Amino acid sequence: MLQLNKEGSRALENLCRxxxxxxxxxxxxxxxxxxxxxxxxxxxxxxxxxxxxxxxSFLTELADRALRTSESECMDDSALPESDKxxxxxxxDRQNSMxxxxxxxxxxxxxxxxxxxxxxxxxxxxxxxxxxxxGLAMALAEEVKxxxxxxxxxxxxxxxxxxxEGNRKAAEKxxxxxxxxxxxxxLPEFSARSFDVMxxxxxxxxxxxxxxxxxxxxxxxxxxxxxxxxxxxxxxxxAGGVPLMASLxxxxxxALDGFTSARKFYSELELDIIAEIATGKRNHTVTSCWxxxxxxxxxxxxxx
Numbered sequence: 571m572l573q574l575n576k577e578g579s580r581a582l583e584n585l586c587r588x589x590x591x592x593x594x595x596x597x598x599x600x601x602x603x604x605x606x607x608x609x610x611x612x613x614x615x616x617x618x619x620x621x622x623x624x625x626x627s628f629l630t631e632l633a634d635r636a637l638r639t640s641e642s643e644c645m646d647d648s649a650l651p652e653s654d655k656x657x658x659x660x661x662x663d664r665q666n667s668m669x670x671x672x673x674x675x676x677x678x679x680x681x682x683x684x685x686x687x688x689x690x691x692x693x694x695x696x697x698x699x700x701x702x703x704x705g706l707a708m709a710l711a712e713e714v715k716x717x718x719x720x721x722x723x724x725x726x727x728x729x730x731x732x733x734x735e736g737n738r739k740a741a742e743k744x745x746x747x748x749x750x751x752x753x754x755x756x757l758p759e760f761s762a763r764s765f766d767v768m769x770x771x772x773x774x775x776x777x778x779x780x781x782x783x784x785x786x787x788x789x790x791x792x793x794x795x796x797x798x799x800x801x802x803x804x805x806x807x808x809a810g811g812v813p814l815m816a817s818l819x820x821x822x823x824x825a826l827d828g829f830t831s832a833r834k835f836y837s838e839l840e841l842d843i844i845a846e847i848a849t850g851k852r853n854h855t856v857t858s859c860w861x862x863x864x865x866x867x868x869x870x871x872x873x874x
Contacts, residue, residue, distance in 0.1 A: 572634045572804045574616060577627050578839040581616035592847045601787055602780030605847045609779040609840060637809055639834060643827040646776060652731035658827065659702035659732065661819040662772070669815070672709040675771055675800055678864065679710055682767055682796055683721050693720040694766040697793075699754040699785065700773035701725035704736040704747075711740065711747035724765070726752035755784045760792050768793050771800040774865070775834040779844050786848035790869050799865035803858055804835040811861075841865045 585591060585608070593608065595601040620631035644650060645658045666672055679696060687694045698707045707725035714721045723746060725736055736749035752758070754770070755777065768789040774782055782799075789797035802808050809832045816828030836844070838856040845854040845867050854867040 571630055571806050572637070572809075573837050573839070574620065574627070574630055574634065575839060577620045577623060577631065578612070578616050578837065580619045581612055582839065582843070584615050584619070585612060592850055594850075595847075598784050598787065601783050601848065602778075604780075605783040605844060606778060606780040608847060609843060612840070612843060633806065637806070637833045639830065640778075641830055641833075643776065643830050644823040645827055652729055654823075655729055656703060656731050656735060658821065658824050661816075661821055661824045663703055663705035665815055665819060666705055666772075668818075672706060674859070674862070675706050675769075676710050676713050678798060678800065679767065679769055680713065680719075682798070682866075684719065686766055686795055687720050693722060694795075695722040695724065695764070696767040696769060697765040698723075698725045699752070699768060699770045700776065701727050701732070701736070701749070702773075703732055704739070704749060706769070706771050707736070707747055707749075708739065708743070708745065711745040712743070714746055715744075721746075723747045724750060726750045726754070728753050755781050755788070757788045757792060765793050766795045767798060768796075769798045769800070772802070772831075774799045774801040774841070775831055775836060779836075779840070783844050783848040786845055786867055789867070790849060793869055795868065795870045797865075797867040797869075799841070799867075801863055801865075802832060802835040803861050803863045804837045805861075808832050808835065808861055836863070838863050 591608070593604045595604050617631055620627045645655050683694050683696060696710070701707050704725045707723055711723045714723060725747065726749065727733060728751065730751055733749045733751045740747040740749065770785065777785065786797055802812060812832040813825050813829035817825040838858065841856050841863065845865060846852060849867060853869070854865060857864050
């Protein structure tokens with residue numbers, strides 16, 4: 571529920587008949603603008619299709635519209651002290667550990683990284699974007715260390731406090747992991763194809779469709795193999811379940827962020843549209859593994 575796949579597929583077919591899809595873009599600014607416009611038009615067209623179909627389709631569309639929001643999470647408030655932001659991302663790490671999510675994320679990343687290392691017989695590298703306090707990067711680095719895998723792990727975020735704390739914990743645990751301060755949608759000019767895989771977990775909904783498209787397009791520039799985006803599955807169940815689980819951490823603003831985030835999760839068809847605009851190709855998959863939606867965009871020639 572809230573995925574509206576049948577209605578969305580019809581809406582996208584209607585749009586493709588009335589406009590160029592995917593639209594051509596020349597700059598990151600143009601990519602952002604065109605992606606936001608297409609997703610907005612898609613949602614409007616889906617509403618019309620759902621209205622025509624009536625019944626459960628229209629009721630689900632109305633529920634989706636009632637839940638959908640563009641509000642920002644508290645942790646994204648620039649006025650919030652970094653110490654408070656750190657407390658919130660550490661709460662997210664505890665929640666993920668309690669729900670045993672990190673082993674699933676690590677498995678998804680290693681399935682690509684180990685296959686690539688074996689195929690090319692070299693050390694491979696992964697960059698996590700918007701890593702917060704680095705729960706996934708830590709779990710991945712621990713597994714790399716345990717298995718003695720030829721994998722280099724880098725985590726990144728825009729908040730200096732996260733980087734400081736992440737590097738401290740990585741050094742304390744003697745992990746093969748470094749943290750860098752990076753802006754996820756304005757990456758610096760790394761050397762060509764600096765990383766093999768970029769991953770973003772539980773953060774895609776923090777970005778507008780246009781900003782997410784920029785992240786994917788920049789991943790294509792700096793990555794040899796794949797971008798992997800992991801986020802919550804858009805559904806009414808998670809709209810109630812995510813804030814409920816978040817409330818167990820005893821931080822009111824974190825619980826509120828759980829509700830806001832669940833309202834902002836992308837449907838899988840929205841992720842599909844964003845990825846195709848960003849790359850201009852059908853070189854991606856969107857799969858569900860409850861309670862997750864997983865976007866995998868491949869850049870290596872063997873997968874095209």
